[in-house]
Amino acid sequence: GNSVTQMEGPVTLSEEAFLTINCTYTATGYPSLFWYVQYPGEGLQLLLKATKADDKGSNKGFEATYRKETTSFHLEKGSVQVSDSAVYFCALSADKLIFGTGTRLQVFP
């Protein structure tokens, strides 16, 4: 079946550090891939998405590339800020939206 696996958190970084959050998936066919972000006390917001192999999604300095050969969609940001502290969810869309377990990012000044 379809599934998403994310690295466990929390990820703790200093401001301006480089961020990578790993995400791999298992799916039949060619799903769309997403990163959602959940800020404290709020619902999920779409951060970026990619709909086919080799597509790169980007938003607010975050990037992720749809890698079919490694079934991965890792989230990266070159220089994190305190305001990026949140929980990040990787997800895939087949007939339904399937989420990973989420990775908490904590950025300290």
Add this chain to the structure above:
Amino acid sequence: NAGVTQTPKFQVLKTGQSMTLQCAQDMNHEYMSWYRQDPGMGLRLIHYSVGAGITDQGEVPNGYNVSRSTTEDFPLRLLSAAPSQTSVYFCASRRQGTDTQYFGPGTRLTVL
């Protein structure tokens, strides 16, 4: 547009009580869904609807009922609350044929 709205924001119930979580969207989206979020488990789909009058079960439907009498509203009913239903509940919607979901702010439910 208000987007997806949920009420209440917080709720405490005793075991065996019933209640309805409200969800509404003003984007004329056909597809609506309910998720629960538990620590270490991500979001799991409870029920979903592809349009008014049509609902179906998701991954964890037991203990929950839904109905969809209008495009805008998709309430989630707990008939007899149990402590295992303590969770944060999110409603979401999307336009049919697209893959981007819009989430409400959530309802934090505690069952004692």
